[in-house]
Amino acid sequence: MAIKYSNKINKIRTFALSLIFIGIAIMYIGIFFRTSMLVMSFFMIVGFLAVLSSALVYGWIGMLSTKAVQVTCPSCNKVTKMLGRVDACMYCKEPLTLDPELEGKEFDEKYNRKKGFMQKS
Numbered sequence: 820m821a822i823k824y825s826n827k828i829n830k831i832r833t834f835a836l837s838l839i840f841i842g843i844a845i846m847y848i849g850i851f852f853r854t855s856m857l858v859m860s861f862f863m864i865v866g867f868l869a870v871l872s873s874a875l876v877y878g879w880i881g882m883l884s885t886k887a888v889q890v891t892c893p894s895c896n897k898v899t900k901m902l903g904r905v906d907a908c909m910y911c912k913e914p915l916t917l918d919p920e921l922e923g924k925e926f927d928e929k930y931n932r933k934k935g936f937m938q939k940s
Protein backbone atom coordinates (compact mmCIF):
# COMPACT_ATOMS: atom_id res chain seq x y z
CA MET A 820 0.00 0.00 0.00
CA ALA A 821 2.00 2.93 -1.23
CA ILE A 822 0.47 6.38 -0.91
CA LYS A 823 1.35 8.64 -3.76
CA TYR A 824 1.84 12.13 -2.47
CA SER A 825 0.28 14.75 -4.69
CA ASN A 826 -0.66 18.39 -4.53
CA LYS A 827 -3.97 18.98 -2.73
CA ILE A 828 -5.34 21.59 -5.14
CA ASN A 829 -4.53 19.33 -8.10
CA LYS A 830 -6.19 16.41 -6.35
CA ILE A 831 -9.45 18.35 -5.77
CA ARG A 832 -9.36 19.62 -9.35
CA THR A 833 -9.02 16.06 -10.68
CA PHE A 834 -11.95 15.05 -8.46
CA ALA A 835 -14.12 17.89 -9.82
CA LEU A 836 -13.22 17.00 -13.39
CA SER A 837 -14.06 13.34 -12.88
CA LEU A 838 -17.42 14.37 -11.37
CA ILE A 839 -18.32 16.09 -14.65
CA PHE A 840 -17.48 12.96 -16.63
CA ILE A 841 -19.37 10.71 -14.20
CA GLY A 842 -22.37 13.06 -14.41
CA ILE A 843 -22.34 13.04 -18.20
CA ALA A 844 -21.95 9.24 -18.22
CA ILE A 845 -24.94 8.83 -15.90
CA MET A 846 -27.06 11.11 -18.08
CA TYR A 847 -25.92 9.15 -21.13
CA ILE A 848 -27.03 5.88 -19.50
CA GLY A 849 -30.43 7.53 -19.02
CA ILE A 850 -30.85 7.75 -22.81
CA PHE A 851 -30.95 3.93 -22.97
CA PHE A 852 -34.03 3.97 -20.75
CA ARG A 853 -36.09 6.21 -23.03
CA THR A 854 -39.00 3.80 -22.82
CA SER A 855 -39.39 4.46 -19.11
CA MET A 856 -39.88 8.12 -18.35
CA LEU A 857 -39.35 7.53 -14.62
CA VAL A 858 -36.01 5.69 -14.96
CA MET A 859 -34.76 8.13 -17.58
CA SER A 860 -35.55 11.19 -15.47
CA PHE A 861 -33.93 9.48 -12.47
CA PHE A 862 -30.64 9.10 -14.37
CA MET A 863 -30.92 12.63 -15.73
CA ILE A 864 -31.41 14.12 -12.28
CA VAL A 865 -28.57 12.11 -10.67
CA GLY A 866 -26.26 13.01 -13.58
CA PHE A 867 -27.23 16.64 -13.36
CA LEU A 868 -26.58 16.66 -9.61
CA ALA A 869 -23.09 15.20 -10.20
CA VAL A 870 -22.29 17.96 -12.71
CA LEU A 871 -23.77 20.54 -10.36
CA SER A 872 -21.68 19.32 -7.41
CA SER A 873 -18.58 19.49 -9.59
CA ALA A 874 -19.35 23.17 -10.15
CA LEU A 875 -19.57 23.56 -6.37
CA VAL A 876 -16.22 21.79 -5.95
CA TYR A 877 -14.71 24.15 -8.53
CA GLY A 878 -16.04 27.09 -6.54
CA TRP A 879 -14.52 25.54 -3.44
CA ILE A 880 -11.11 25.27 -5.16
CA GLY A 881 -11.36 28.95 -6.02
CA MET A 882 -11.90 29.75 -2.36
CA LEU A 883 -9.06 27.46 -1.26
CA SER A 884 -6.72 28.97 -3.84
CA THR A 885 -7.05 32.37 -2.22
CA LYS A 886 -5.93 30.81 1.07
CA ALA A 887 -3.15 28.77 -0.54
CA VAL A 888 0.41 29.93 -0.04
CA GLN A 889 2.54 30.57 -3.10
CA VAL A 890 6.01 29.13 -2.80
CA THR A 891 8.86 28.57 -5.17
CA CYS A 892 9.68 24.88 -5.32
CA PRO A 893 13.31 24.20 -4.35
CA SER A 894 13.39 21.21 -6.67
CA CYS A 895 12.06 22.54 -9.99
CA ASN A 896 12.13 26.32 -9.26
CA LYS A 897 8.51 26.78 -10.37
CA VAL A 898 5.97 28.77 -8.37
CA THR A 899 3.48 26.36 -6.84
CA LYS A 900 0.52 26.71 -4.48
CA MET A 901 0.32 24.71 -1.29
CA LEU A 902 -2.49 24.09 1.17
CA GLY A 903 -1.90 23.46 4.84
CA ARG A 904 1.46 22.90 6.44
CA VAL A 905 2.51 20.02 4.21
CA ASP A 906 1.78 19.71 0.52
CA ALA A 907 3.44 18.50 -2.66
CA CYS A 908 4.71 20.58 -5.57
CA MET A 909 2.15 20.83 -8.41
CA TYR A 910 4.78 20.08 -11.03
CA CYS A 911 7.40 17.67 -9.70
CA LYS A 912 5.48 16.25 -6.68
CA GLU A 913 8.31 17.23 -4.35
CA PRO A 914 6.97 17.26 -0.77
CA LEU A 915 7.07 20.75 0.71
CA THR A 916 6.49 22.06 4.20
CA LEU A 917 5.95 25.49 5.71
CA ASP A 918 6.54 24.32 9.25
CA PRO A 919 10.21 23.78 10.12
CA GLU A 920 9.11 21.60 13.04
CA LEU A 921 7.63 19.05 10.67
CA GLU A 922 10.69 18.82 8.51
CA GLY A 923 12.23 15.83 10.24
CA LYS A 924 9.01 14.05 11.25
CA GLU A 925 5.84 13.04 9.43
CA PHE A 926 7.06 14.85 6.36
CA ASP A 927 10.16 12.69 6.00
CA GLU A 928 8.23 9.50 6.57
CA LYS A 929 5.95 10.21 3.62
CA TYR A 930 8.88 11.05 1.46
CA ASN A 931 10.60 7.78 2.32
CA ARG A 932 7.45 5.84 1.54
CA LYS A 933 7.27 7.49 -1.85
CA LYS A 934 10.92 6.68 -2.52
CA GLY A 935 10.39 3.02 -1.60
CA PHE A 936 7.42 2.87 -3.93
CA MET A 937 9.45 4.28 -6.78
CA GLN A 938 12.25 1.77 -6.30
CA LYS A 939 9.84 -1.16 -6.44
CA SER A 940 8.14 -0.17 -9.67
Ligand SMILES: [Zn+2]
Nearest residue numbers: 892895908911
Ligand atom coordinates in the same frame (compact mmCIF):
# COMPACT_ATOMS: atom_id res chain seq x y z
ZN1 LIG B 1 8.60 21.30 -7.97
